[in-house]
Amino acid sequence: MDEQRQAFEDYSFAVTGKLFDQHGGKMEQLSEKEQEVVRIWRLEADMYNGGFLQYFCNWGPENFEKTQQILTRLGAGKSLAIITECEKMIAVLKDDDRIQELWDIPKYLDEYLDExxxxxxxxxxxxxxxxPDDLQLLAYNYYLKHDA
Incomplete structure (x- = not known):
């Protein structure tokens, strides 16, 4: 199992590297499968680094919505529930005129959320x-298992 998790992690790093090395960061130039793998990489990298706010503020609502669809397809219901609840909590700022860019969200969030x-x-x-869902293993089984 650890080998499978590592295989997906290695694959996700390779695809993300390809995104920048070969396509200048233009997601639309990757295949649909590769775009999904990058979205999983973004979620895992940022959630484990700085949590939901880092993830959402780095990648935005469109990426978030597509990631929700991917998690649904993978059967990662617990991870999906976590990020969905987080997004609903920060959505209180959506009509705040001070939010000019995503990284403005953390600046004002404490004005909206109580302790x-x-x-x-x-x-x-x-x-x-x-x-909670062992996302790396789920992703391995979905994206790589048939290729192994």
């Missing part, structure tokens, strides 16, 4: 870090 809600956002990050 309990902020704690919940942190708890959701921690729940994700527990790897």
């Amino acid at each position: 309990e809600q902020q704690q919940r956002l942190n708890e959701l990050d921690e729940e994700y870090w527990e790897n």
